Amino acid sequence: xxxxxxxxxxxxxxxxxxxxxxxxxxxxxxxxxxxxxxxxxxxxxxxxxxxxxxxxxxxxxxxxxxxxxxxxxxxxxxxxxxxxxxxxxxxxxxxxxxxxxxxxxxxxxxxxxxxxxxxxxxxxxxxxxxxxxxxxxxxxxxxxxxxxxxxxxxxxxxxxxxxxxxxxxxxxxxxxxxxxxxxxxxxxxxxxxxxxxxxxxxxxxxxxxxxxxxxxxxxxxxxxxxxxxxxxxxxxxxxxxxxxxxxxxxxxxxxxxxxxxxxxxxxxxxxxxxxxxxxxxxxxxxxxxxxxxxxxxxxxxxxxxxxxxxxxxxxxxxxxxxxxxxxxxxxxxxxxxxxxxxxxxxxxxxxxxxxxxxxxxxxxxxxxxxxxxx
Amino acid sequence: xxxxxxxxxxxxxxxxxxxxxxxxxxxxxxxxxxxxxxxxxxxxxxxxxxxxxxxxxxxxxxxxxxxxxxxxxxxxxxxxxxxxxxxxxxxxxxxxxxxxxxxxxxxxxxxxxxxxxxxxxxxxxxxxxxxxxxxxxxxxxxxxxxxxxxxxxxxxxxxxxxxx
Ligand SMILES: [Zn+2]
Ligand SMILES: [Zn+2]
Numbered sequence: 001x002x003x004x005x006x007x008x009x010x011x012x013x014x015x016x017x018x019x020x021x022x023x024x025x026x027x028x029x030x031x032x033x034x035x036x037x038x039x040x041x042x043x044x045x046x047x048x049x050x051x052x053x054x055x056x057x058x059x060x061x062x063x064x065x066x067x068x069x070x071x072x073x074x075x076x077x078x079x080x081x082x083x084x085x086x087x088x089x090x091x092x093x094x095x096x097x098x099x100x101x102x103x104x105x106x107x108x109x110x111x112x113x114x115x116x117x118x119x120x121x122x123x124x125x126x127x128x129x130x131x132x133x134x135x136x137x138x139x140x141x142x143x144x145x146x147x148x149x150x151x152x153x154x155x156x157x158x159x160x161x162x163x164x165x166x167x168x169x170x171x172x173x174x175x176x177x178x179x180x181x182x183x184x185x186x187x188x189x190x191x192x193x194x195x196x197x198x199x200x201x202x203x204x205x206x207x208x209x210x211x212x213x214x215x216x217x218x219x220x221x222x223x224x225x226x227x228x229x230x231x232x233x234x235x236x237x238x239x240x241x242x243x244x245x246x247x248x249x250x251x252x253x254x255x256x257x258x259x260x261x262x263x264x265x266x267x268x269x270x271x272x273x274x275x276x277x278x279x280x281x282x283x284x285x286x287x288x289x290x291x292x293x294x295x296x297x298x299x300x301x302x303x304x305x306x307x308x309x310x311x312x313x314x315x316x317x318x319x320x321x322x323x324x325x326x327x328x329x330x331x332x333x334x335x336x337x338x339x340x341x342x343x344x345x346x347x348x349x350x351x352x353x354x355x356x357x358x359x360x361x362x363x364x365x366x367x368x369x370x371x372x373x374x
Numbered sequence: 375x376x377x378x379x380x381x382x383x384x385x386x387x388x389x390x391x392x393x394x395x396x397x398x399x400x401x402x403x404x405x406x407x408x409x410x411x412x413x414x415x416x417x418x419x420x421x422x423x424x425x426x427x428x429x430x431x432x433x434x435x436x437x438x439x440x441x442x443x444x445x446x447x448x449x450x451x452x453x454x455x456x457x458x459x460x461x462x463x464x465x466x467x468x469x470x471x472x473x474x475x476x477x478x479x480x481x482x483x484x485x486x487x488x489x490x491x492x493x494x495x496x497x498x499x500x501x502x503x504x505x506x507x508x509x510x511x512x513x514x515x516x517x518x519x520x521x522x523x524x525x526x527x528x529x530x531x532x533x534x535x536x537x538x
Binding site for chain 1: 386387449450451452456460461462463464465466468469476479480483484485486487488489490491492493494495496497498505506510
């Protein structure tokens with residue numbers, strides 16, 4: 001299995017399918033585990049790291065996950081490949097550019113990955129499209145049980161799963177949902193959302209790019225407290241309080257745009273179309289920002305039955321160049337595909353060699369023009 | 375919407391709090407929110423949080439009389455000095471070795487919680503599992519009593535008796 005086998009395809013978690021997918025891009029559950037009888041990684045020599053890597057790799061590769069599973073060495077991988085894995089959310093930035101022997105086990109359909117020797121010995125995640133946290137936690141629990149049958153974890157009855165950093169102690173679980181909130185942004189209400197999440201004790205960050213700036217209006221929302229709250233309680237809270245509340249905010253903003261600010265909505269969509277269809281240089285940030293408005297327009301058409309001059313023109317675009325659309329008009333999947341495949345490392349890996357930023361911007365613009373022409 | 379405190383300015387800060395399953399909403403203007411000490415900063419990176427918490431502790435007292443001489447873990451050689459620098463521990467035993475010093479940090483980052491509640495590996499001895507289960511039931515019982523759900527409380531008491 002080579003990275004180029006997956007690099008030109010859209011991943012399952014970004015397919016645009018699943019419950020509430022007009023607002024919730026994907027759901028993720030991550031567990032941190034450390035092996036009993038070993039030091040945490042900050043005190044491990046490379047030799048001890050290699051021993052841990054070998055043990056975990058052996059067990060993970062032997063699991064029956066219902067999909068092909070492959071292993072990649074991260075310390076041995078070229079920088080471009082590591083960046084690609086980060087863009088696809090298969091490994092963290094920390095793992096990509098960390099130190100010492102480390103690797104990742106990936107299920108071919110990308111619903112499961114396990115980072116070995118990241119901050120903890122093992123960090124594994126299950127990712128699904130749309131709002132599917134219950135399914136994520138059931139699956140990661142089964143996988144966790146299978147690993148634990150073969151290896152003993154560091155665990156204390158008082159503190160639960162022992163992690164290198166005390167902030168992850170307890171269940172050592174990180175539950176995240178990736179949200180697309182363009183209407184809250186356009187209507188100037190994103191602060192409202194950020195305040196609500198803070199009040200709920202959750203962490204917010206952007207989904208693409210670095211730092212906290214949310215390029216493309218994608219936000220990732222995660223729990224912070226891991227001690228004294230069970231896995232089920234956190235999932236329940238996300239599914240019954242957090243997600244419905246935010247989806248309600250976003251949908252109300254979309255309705256407002258439609259009923260009171262159609263000119264504003266149409267301006268955003270028309271500008272995005274004009275630039276994306278005609279530009280010859282587009283940075284990654286700009287592409288994310290503009291594609292976000294197309295995604296909003298398509299979702300409003302599909303879920304709210306919206307029809308405005310700009311939305312009608314948008315829906316009439318053919319969305320060529322896309323194997324999974326049947327040329328029946330532009331689909332969400334085609335837009336999602338553009339989001340993913342025009343990220344810098346994706347672009348270069350699929351092109352077959354490294355490019356400087358000006359050439360990347362030209363290639364990105366070319367791919368987008370070709371897809372949206374028609 | 376008007377600010378609930380000054381009743382004058384537009385409310386731009388909207389807080390939702392959930393305590394014992396009861397949801398309360400508060401709507402404030404920027405000014406009153408600041409007065410009330412409501413944090414309007416975006417989420418603080420873990421490292422920043424750690425260093426700010428650790429910079430005010432541990433006191434000599436919290437170190438358990440080890441003032442002056444540096445306590446180090448017999449299993450991995452880790453010290454609190456190193457923890458402050460790296461924000462990660464050296465080995466699982468450090469939670470015992472530096473327990474006293476770490477407790478305030480653990481409490482603060484986990485909203486006052488100091489006991490695990492949730493999944494338990496199947497390898498853990500039956501005794502510990504039972505204790506964890508009982509602790510959880512006791513917590514649920516407290517909550518049931520507080521919210522005056524006596525039917526649930528009775529059920530939980532039965533369950534505890536079964537497990538005892
Ligand atoms: Zn006020
Ligand atoms: Zn130690």
